[in-house]
Amino acid sequence: MPLVHKLQFPLLLTGNGSANHQYLLPEGTSIYYDQAFPEGFVRYKVYINVEGVSLESKESTDKFWLDPLTAFPIDKDSLKKLIKDYPLSKKELGEILKSNSLSKQDVKEVLEDFLRQ
Secondary structure, three states, X not given: OOOEEEOOOOEEEEOOOOOOOOEEEOOOOEEEEEEEOOOOOEEEEOOOOOOOOOXXXXXXXXXXXXXXXXXXXXXXXXXXXXXXXXXXXXXXXXXXXXXXXXXXXXXXXXXHHHHHO
């Protein structure tokens, strides 16, 4: 049986040269354990149902064909950027704040910064 984890809070998702773009892996997403690395990170798989478009698949000819995205807890600076640039819902904001990845002081600074804009 595969090892599975259901996210208790959203994670910030970046990668594939999209440093200017941020996405959320939502609370409740099931991620499946793949492999732990000595560098200190663990790779998980996410399965996605694609509807309404037919995607052509072909065998990879690249030696290193994996190109994973990176997911991590949301810090103060990331939250500022999300509030400014991402269509963040009240529910998502609440889930981020419940994650305990931000201190109360961080949350206060983010909200004060947001109100000054």
